Amino acid sequence: MTGRIALSLLDTAREVREAAYAPYSNFKVGAAIRGASGTVYRGCNVENVAYPEGTCAEAGAIAAMVASGETRLTEVVVIADSPTPVPPCGGCRQKLAEFGDDGTPVTLATTGGQILQTTIGQLLPGRFGNDHMSNAG
Numbered sequence: 001m002t003g004r005i006a007l008s009l010l011d012t013a014r015e016v017r018e019a020a021y022a023p024y025s026n027f028k029v030g031a032a033i034r035g036a037s038g039t040v041y042r043g044c045n046v047e048n049v050a051y052p053e054g055t056c057a058e059a060g061a062i063a064a065m066v067a068s069g070e071t072r073l074t075e076v077v078v079i080a081d082s083p084t085p086v087p088p089c090g091g092c093r094q095k096l097a098e099f100g101d102d103g104t105p106v107t108l109a110t111t112g113g114q115i116l117q118t119t120i121g122q123l124l125p126g127r128f129g130n131d132h133m134s135n136a137g
Helices: 004-017 057-067 090-099
Strands: 029-035 040-044 073-080 105-110 115-119
Touching (some): 004 029, 004 040, 004 057, 004 073, 040 057, 057 073, 073 090
Antiparallel strands (some): 029 073
16 A cells, blocks of 8 residues: 555645645645546545635545445545644545445645555444445335
């Protein structure tokens, strides 16, 4: 995962981070995900003066993937200007789990070069999934 593919996603996440709309916190985040087709989707955080109405970078990348007709992701990279790699928020962990497997690699990076490699399953153990809905309806 530290090879050419992850670096390509890292470069994409770094680039899209610059497009983030973060006038209130000035905390820009970029995300890049690879769909099962191999296509890379980008997302950045978009803040709103009504703070809960903002959108996370991971959610933006997932929305771009779904809008393009894909529903499976195979790799995730998230980058922020932070002293240590920033993990996705709880809501984004669940969103990533919806479209990826427990073993899907996730690279968390800082603009200063620190990297933490993990998986969706490590970020969200005991996730809520489709199997929990088997008695519904």
